[in-house]
Amino acid sequence: MSDSQAARDGQDDRTQAAPRKRADARRNEKTLLDAAAAIFVTSGVEAPLRDIAARAGVGTATIYRHFPTRADLIIAVYRHQIEALVEAGPALLAGSATPHAALGRWIDLFVDFLVTKHGLAAVLQSDEAGFDALHAYFLDRLVPVCGRLLEAAATAGEIRSDMSALELMRGVGNLCIGSENNPHYDARRLVELLIAGLRLPHAQAE
Amino acid sequence: MSDSQAARDGQDDRTQAAPRKRADARRNEKTLLDAAAAIFVTSGVEAPLRDIAARAGVGTATIYRHFPTRADLIIAVYRHQIEALVEAGPALLAGSATPHAALGRWIDLFVDFLVTKHGLAAVLQSDEAGFDALHAYFLDRLVPVCGRLLEAAATAGEIRSDMSALELMRGVGNLCIGSENNPHYDARRLVELLIAGLRLPHAQAE
């Protein structure tokens, strides 16, 4: 639907239809998204807006100007993080020692993203259709990226090749359920074990 | 841990071990539970404590004295409502025109209870074990009561007899998911239809 379309060529929509924002406004929006993503990871999606504004170095009103409700902010961060994950895939593959190392780092970023994703689910309880659209968009964008990382690692003989990207991402997602504010459950560690478990016995240490 | 133990033999702990509370304290606790249950139904489990205190006719500090955290209050209301549902079953059966009418009214009370139950799930995200214990307690207590209502209605020839209490309660529970603060989804109406759908064609109007 229009959601996925808007998401795909988002910037075109904005620079095309809208009367073009001022440069500082565009800069602040991006700064806010980065700040919010970082704060969400450490403090959850219910973190005080003051904290986010402070990290971004802007006033609280600026957040309201760009994102009228918290749901708007979370959705924007969600899209922002998906784009970041899409770009991070090839970059990590090119910049890491081995494909498996790249996969591990990408999954780590993916775990960060899941905080936002789960927060989004909590915020969008009432909007089943909207959430489904965002979920479909998330799958469309990230499954291929994860698939390419898996494929590269499998081709290099580092990991077993019978694991689909969808299956892996579901597994990671499930490991992270209910891990917020729970000191007795370290999802990230378990995810690390899962990724480590993908390795084939004869693979070299990275 | 102690939570699950308290869940199993809750009242015994209180009347047995504790040095017996003052009469006004016991009275206020009960009043608070009733008030909170009512407020939860209309405003959800996140309702301001002031509202609950006001309805109960007590000060806000009194809530903290009885229930240090909101989770404690929700858990206590949860137990309180379960006991109320257990007692309501036979009472409705005795006082209603037909078993089917009693079943309908009981399910209506059950829907009220689900607001608390779902709120409890949200609050106890981190305490998987504690929630499981409370969930098991809920099933232990209510499935037989609902079963007796179903049985009575089936024996009276009012409803089909191939519906288990567990299945019905699950269905009702699922109908009520995500219905909070959602103006486009009237769970109670759907539940009514479900209960109406139980009737056998030849059953007399109640």
Add this chain to the structure above:
DNA sequence: GAGCAAACGGAACATCGTCCCGTTTGACAA
């Protein structure tokens, strides 16, 4: 570089959770 509208920052305000403290009240013994 001058003017204007857009955008900004931070303080003011409103709401809610939490805690404290002076007062009231129920329980129990004399």
Add this chain to the structure above:
DNA sequence: TTGTCAAACGGGACGATGTTCCGTTTGCTC
């Protein structure tokens, strides 16, 4: 029954957070 005291109470104070307002700044355009 009455006196005593700890338990319980009410409500206001306080801190944290969401939201809005307004004077100031900043980036576009001519």
